[in-house]
Amino acid sequence: MSGFALWNCPAEKKFVKDALCEGERTDRRDFNSYRDISIMFGSNSGQVEVTMGTTRVVSVVSSEIVEPRQDKPTDGFLNFNVEFSPLADQVASRDHKQVDRLIIARLIDRTLRGSKAIDTEALCILGGKAVWSIRVDCKIVDNGGNLVDCCHLGSLAALMHYKRPEVTIQQGNKITLHSVDAKNPVPLSIHHVPVVVSVALLNNGELLFVDPSRQEEAVVEGVVVVGMNAHEEICVMEKSGGAAVAAECFAGVLELASTKAKELINLLTTELERDGEKQKEASMPLYAKRYYERKNQKRAGLPGEQAEMLQQLQEGEGVEVDDGD
Amino acid sequence: MEYVSPEGLRLDGRRANECRKIACRLGAVEHADGSCYLEQGNTKVLATVSGPQEVEQRSQMSHECAIVRCEFRTANFATSQRKDFGSGGDRRHKEAALLIQQTLADLVLVQLFPRSQFTVCITVLQADGGERAVALNAATLALIDAGVPLKSFLTACSAGFVDDTAIVDMNYVERTSGGAEVVVAVHPDSGHVAYLQMDSKLSIPHFQGVMSLAVRGCKQVNKVLRRFVKKQIMATRSK
Numbered sequence: 001m002s003g004f005a006l007w008n009c010p011a012e013k014k015f016v017k018d019a020l021c022e023g024e025r026t027d028r029r030d031f032n033s034y035r036d037i038s039i040m041f042g043s044n045s046g047q048v049e050v051t052m053g054t055t056r057v058v059s060v061v062s063s064e065i066v067e068p069r070q071d072k073p074t075d076g077f078l079n080f081n082v083e084f085s086p087l088a089d090q091v092a093s094r095d096h097k098q099v100d101r102l103i104i105a106r107l108i109d110r111t112l113r114g115s116k117a118i119d120t121e122a123l124c125i126l127g128g129k130a131v132w133s134i135r136v137d138c139k140i141v142d143n144g145g146n147l148v149d150c151c152h153l154g155s156l157a158a159l160m161h162y163k164r165p166e167v168t169i170q171q172g173n174k175i176t177l178h179s180v181d182a183k184n185p186v187p188l189s190i191h192h193v194p195v196v197v198s199v200a201l202l203n204n205g206e207l208l209f210v211d212p213s214r215q216e217e218a219v220v221e222g223v224v225v226v227g228m229n230a231h232e233e234i235c236v237m238e239k240s241g242g243a244a245v246a247a248e249c250f251a252g253v254l255e256l257a258s259t260k261a262k263e264l265i266n267l268l269t270t271e272l273e274r275d276g277e278k279q280k281e282a283s284m285p286l287y288a289k290r291y292y293e294r295k296n297q298k299r300a301g302l303p304g305e306q307a308e309m310l311q312q313l314q315e316g317e318g319v320e321v322d323d324g325d
Numbered sequence: 326m327e328y329v330s331p332e333g334l335r336l337d338g339r340r341a342n343e344c345r346k347i348a349c350r351l352g353a354v355e356h357a358d359g360s361c362y363l364e365q366g367n368t369k370v371l372a373t374v375s376g377p378q379e380v381e382q383r384s385q386m387s388h389e390c391a392i393v394r395c396e397f398r399t400a401n402f403a404t405s406q407r408k409d410f411g412s413g414g415d416r417r418h419k420e421a422a423l424l425i426q427q428t429l430a431d432l433v434l435v436q437l438f439p440r441s442q443f444t445v446c447i448t449v450l451q452a453d454g455g456e457r458a459v460a461l462n463a464a465t466l467a468l469i470d471a472g473v474p475l476k477s478f479l480t481a482c483s484a485g486f487v488d489d490t491a492i493v494d495m496n497y498v499e500r501t502s503g504g505a506e507v508v509v510a511v512h513p514d515s516g517h518v519a520y521l522q523m524d525s526k527l528s529i530p531h532f533q534g535v536m537s538l539a540v541r542g543c544k545q546v547n548k549v550l551r552r553f554v555k556k557q558i559m560a561t562r563s564k
Contacts (some may be wrong), residue, residue, distance in 0.1 A: 095385060099423055106420040115526050204517075224521070234532050237507075237523035241427030244517035247540055254529055 008091060008218060017219040020202055020209070025216070027053075031209035032256065037264075039157055039271040045185065046162030050154040053213060054144030059154035060137050061162040065177065068124070068131040076123020077133035080108045082140065082151055089143040100147065107238060108136075108152050111194050111227040115235035118159060122189040125167050130175055132164060134188070145214035148225055152196040153264065160272055163187050194235040195264040196227045197257040201242070205249030210260050224250070226257035230265050328499055329488040336498060337366075342538060344482065344494040344545050349553045351470040352561075359471020363463040365546075366496055367453035372463035374471040376443035390435035392442050395426035397460060399449040421457055422447075428510060428520040429464060434474040443473065454496040455483040457508050461520065462550065469554060479519055480547040481510035484539035486527055491535045493542040507532070509539040513547040516540065 016026055029035065035053030042048065046061030068075060082105045084097045092100075112118050123132035136158060138151045163185035166178045200212040200220040212220055222242025227235040234254070239245075281289075329335055339345070345366030354360035357373035364370075380386040381394075398413035413422065429445060445467065447460045461481035468475055484493045487504040500506055505527040510520035518540070527535065 093384065095382075102416065102419055103423060106416055109416075110524055114524050229526075231528075233526045233528050234523065235526050237521060237532075238424075239518065239521040240424040241431055243431065244512055244515070244519040247511070247516060247518050247536065250518070250521075250536065251533065254532070258529070 012215070013219050016215050017202075020207060020216065020219070025209070027213060029211075031207070032260070034211040034260065034263075035213070037153075037267060039153070039268065041157070041161055041271070041275040046158050048154055048157040048161055049141075050150050050157060052144070052146060052150045052153075052211065054142055055146060055150045056140075056142040056144075057147070057150045057154045058139045058141055059151070059158040060139075061134060061158045062137070063132050063134045063162075063164050065125065065130050065167075065175075066133045068128065073128040074121055074124045074131070076120045076131040077135075078109075078113045078118055078120055078123070079133070079135045080105045080112070080138070080155060081135065082108075082138045084140045084143070087142075088140045092143070104138075104148055104151050107148060107196070107225060107227075107236065108138075108155050111152065111196060111236045112155065112159070115192075115194055115227070115229075117190060117192055117194050117229075117235070119189050119191060125175060126169060126173060129173070134159075134162075134164075143214065145217050146198055146211050149196055149198050149211065152227075153268070156193065156195065157268055157272070159188060160190060160193070160268070161275065192229045192231065192233075193265050193268070194227045194229040195261045195268070196225060196236070197260045197264070199224045199226065199253045199256055201245055201249070201253075204243065205245035205252075208249070208252055208256055210256060221245075224253050226253065226261075228258055228261040230262065232258050326502070327488065328502055329490045329492065333490075335492060337496065339494075341490050341492045342541065344542050345496070347546065347549045347553075349466060349550060351466060351554065351557045357467075357471075359467045359469070359473065361463050361466035361470055363459055363466060365455060365459045365462075365494065367451055368449070368455055368459045368496075369451040370447060370449050370456065370459045370463040372445060372447045372460065372467040374443060374445050374464070374467040374473065376471070376473070377438040377441035378444070380440065380442040386440055386442075388439055391433070391438035391440075393426055393430040393433060393435070393445065394442060395422045395429060395445045395447070395464070397422035397425060397447045397449075399452060399456070403449050403452040421460070424520065424522065425457070425461055425464060428461065428479070429468070431519060432465070432475050432477075432479050433468065434476065437474060443468075452497065454498075454500045455494055455508075457481070457522070458483045458494075458510070461510050462546065466550065466554070477512040477514060478547060478551065479510050480513055480543045480550065481508060481520065482539050482542035482546055483508045484535045484542060486531055486535050491531070491538045493538050505532075505535070507535050507539050509536065509543060511540055511543045513544050 038051045040049045049058045082101045136155045138154055165185050166183040168176050199208050199210055201222045202220055224239040226237050333340055348364040350362045353362035354373050359374040362371050396413055397418050399410045401407055401409055445464050449456050458481040465479050485495045485504050485506045487499055487502045505525040507523045511518050
């Protein structure tokens with residue numbers, strides 16, 4: 001009998017809850033820390049895998065050119081879809097997963113499209129005729145708790161990483177779609193970067209902690225989901241279900257959320273920069289790489305292999321090196 | 326367009342902290358166990374409650390408590406232009422239904438009715454802003470009409486931020502101005518927040534102002550609704 005359903009039994013739940021009330025989390029984290037987050041970008045633009053502890057989500061962005069809506073001729077489309085992989089969660093029922101899927105997808109939609117983080121007007125190619133329809137698909141590969149934060153981070157990272165094909169318009173209404181090899185693809189226009197932080201509540205809002213794991217989610221009294229950007233603007237906020245909490249505890253929630261949001265945004269921008277460097281290096285032809293290598297070595301004084309040999313001689317005993325001075 | 330005049334009057338003549346006129350009738354639908362027709366300004370919502378009844382889907386039955394099912398739909402004629410919303414199948418309606426369902430599941434004393442189900446059906450007949458808040462209020466009143474035991478008289482209210490002013494109970498024009506909207510449902514005696522949903526951008530200090538205005542709005546609405554309920558109960562008692 002595998003241990004995956006153990007967190008759902010009453011004894012285990014009581015243990016986790018009592019530990020939290022005493023100020024301890026079962027995985028020895030602080031109340032204010034996230035689990036280990038890793039953001040790995042794929043080789044194609046718009047593909048990212050985000051891991052938070054054991055929760056793993058893969059997000060992929062795709063786009064196509066479609067006709068706009070009749071009542072909004074200059075607006076593009078931005079759709080979010082969240083799916084569970086069959087192996088992701090063997091315990092939750094199908095209805096529970098449907099509910100989760102819808103709520104997470106709508107939350108990401110309200111944060112990224114509703115707060116105008118991604119400008120849908122910039123997706124217009126030819127008003128009334130052709131607009132971009134961007135679709136973000138999140139696949140939950142493993143549910144270790146806190147799916148909302150992970151899916152949102154994945155969608156945001158994928159959108160920031162994505163580059164759409166370049167489009168030119170000739171003679172006023174002839175649209176040419178350039179392939180990725182013909183012209184460099186173009187990133188999407190992103191106005192601000194909102195990140196979502198889930199704050200779990202316990203003891204009528206006295207205890208607040210971030211990034212609840214699967215076990216902790218089963219015992220908390222409610223979760224407040226806060227979307228915030230780097231300018232400390234709240235983009236989305238949701239608390240539904242679970243026990244009612246005093247209005248004063250929201251101040252603490254917002255403070256915690258704003259600190260964690262800044263950390264997440266820093267992590268995201270660092271990973272994006274790192275991936276940008278890697279892409280630049282990968283796209284450089286081999287002769288250019290060798291040229292830069294040799295140039296750097298000349299600056300250091302000697303070609304690489306000879307410098308190594310010299311160092312070995314110098315470290316050896318009783319050897320004097322004649323530099324030719 | 327100016328939504329709040331320099332004298333502090335809004336488009337419909339209200340002040341920033343005034344809610345719209347409320348009219349309510351319990352027992353509007355005879356065959357349902359409980360029902361309520363609620364009007365807040367020009368937003369008109371009809372809610373019906375059936376239950377406690379047998380659970381429709383056996384797989385979802387709980388041995389410890391009742392489950393609450395909620396359906397939320399908007400009539401085709403509810404908006405200024407006829408729009409076919411289907412039977413509440415699109416994402417926005419499903420999300421609203423789920424969030425109201427989660428809130429009501431915490432409001433009803435479900436421990437008293439194991440292995441049964443409450444079905445709440447909410448239809449928006451005219452949408453003029455604040456539909457989610459009015460829907461939640463209508464659902465609570467319908468539950469009261471059905472005689473279902475509740476934790477308290479939960480009341481919801483919406484508030485927003487336009488023209489650098491926090492305003493309560495926005496109508497359609499104010500809501501589509503592009504400012505933020507906060508919908509809050511509180512238990513009036515304790516002031517505890519059972520439901521909170523916020524859309525669009527708002528800085529933290531502004532949010533706290535809007536939120537406290539919304540909570541005050543809830544208490545205002547609660548006073549009015551209590552009067553209606555007492556009046557109706559007296560009327561039925563005297564028959």
